[in-house]
Amino acid sequence: MTQSKHDSRMPLLYGVYLLRSLTKQNSFYIGSTPNPYRRLRQHNGELSQGGAWRTKKKGYRPWRMVIYVHGFPSNISALQFEHAWQHAYRTRHIPVEKRRHNGKKNTGSGTTVHEKVANCRLLLGSGSFSRLGLKVTIFNRDIYDVWLTNKFQIDIPDYILLEIRVDDAIDQRLIEGGNYEQVKSFMSDIQKMEEQYTDESIETLKQQQEQHLCCICEMPLDVESDVICFCFHKECTAIYHCACWSKLIMLENPTQEMAPVLPIRGKCCQCGKVNFWNMVVRNAQTVKERCRKKDYLFTA
Template sequence: MSHNLQVPPPFYCVYLLRSVSKPNSYYIGSTPNPYRRLRQHNGELSVGGAYRTKKTGFRPWQMTMVVYGFPSKIAALQFEHAWQHFYQTRHIPLEKRLGSKSSSTVHLRIANVKLLLAAAGFVRMGLRVAIFQKHIYDIWVTNKYNVAVPESVLLTLDFQQNQDKLIEGGNYDQIKVFVETLAAEEDKVFEKSVEKLENNDLRQCSICNQVVDPVDHAPCFCVNDSCQALYHAECWANDMLKDSESPADSTSPMIPIKGRCVECTKLNWWWPTVKNSMRVYQHSNQAIK
């Protein structure tokens, strides 16, 4: 595995804004920092924002949902562009496209994001969705256009009680806490993985039984805290692809979506596993410098 590996961005999302003063107005964007980006859209930061969200009478905006878990910034930008241009994107087959350039109700926006989550170019990423407003969740559940959501998509709901007061200037605290909580969870998995590696004298791959050298190969770990399984990324990917739970797609036949640990059988999602693996790999290489 190359020593030039780059750790995926800590967080990058595609988001849906809703105007508080004009609740039928929406905006789609992407960012590595939704807290800062929302402040830019609302004019609380002088630099940044977007022309459409600066128009008189539309502020403040609330961030109502985010799609996250992208393995790279490029992947997030591709998803953003496809969602903005759902009426012509190659990611949605012509016969499945809903709405048109002049027709973009919120029901259509939610239906099209579901189509993108199921698209061959994105489904393998194991993307996740967080919804911060009950109105948007109700539309998600109503599912006016009967679009199925892949079972690989994890949905998080984060509603707060007094939302009218909460969104007077944008739901900043809600978004900030959400991202910080995700980062803390990833840090916990990373720290536990380093601990597992340091306490494993043999460092044998649980599949091929060969040594996993964290300086030469990004080691993979089961998300189960008590499981000591260790893998070469290639070995575990190949094992996951044998499992019907982790189908490959035609665009990336060698990349699984999810699979079970061969030792404890706990379900692991591929891209979060790889992201953590690359952090451990980078940590191991920095430690020998």
């Protein structure tokens, strides 16, 4: 799941996480990783390499991962979000009058869970991150309650997707080592979804083997050189140039037309259902790579 130095593809699961100590409920840690399961094991000392000095302090382990923000187009944007969340007291991504902290450097992300969640919400709604198509996964009921309470009344865009993966059985007992199975299951589900989407896209190409035409501009599609978008929704066989879909989204949303940024989401030109830009483009890049490797079989 890691991204090489020269790999231009969007990372599958590079995200920013919030840990909470199971023994000291008011102690938290913010970090970033493409592999939350392995990273949690490092923080809890199960893996000798990695971890962080703050999470190694006596009496704080085990740690539980309670929030994971993902969908970043690159590891750089994830690291920027991580730094901004850690340093909410001074980050340029949150206006001074909106920051939730007491003004002290050593409490830069807020001293309470309400403040930490509030600063996360502020970043999700900021100009720098709101258009990235980010998703928020919450693994703990208490944190979900804090999110819903929204003590400081901070709104976030309706296109920020929220996934709740609460396990009451886990919440009712102290887990030695943290919520490993929750995080591992989450990672597995993300990977399966992405692989299924790509497989279905390849199958769409097979079914249209005689010719591949963009359903927007009706011009030929080159499966090995063009960035081709596929509808995410099952049983829809729409395929189109990425650039054509981008222009169509902008035309259907005039307020975004002059914005010097990429779209967030748009309707499929065939079935009319909403697709998210970053998910579609990441899949398009994967399909393109597989086609270049001839990782598909067109039958006669």
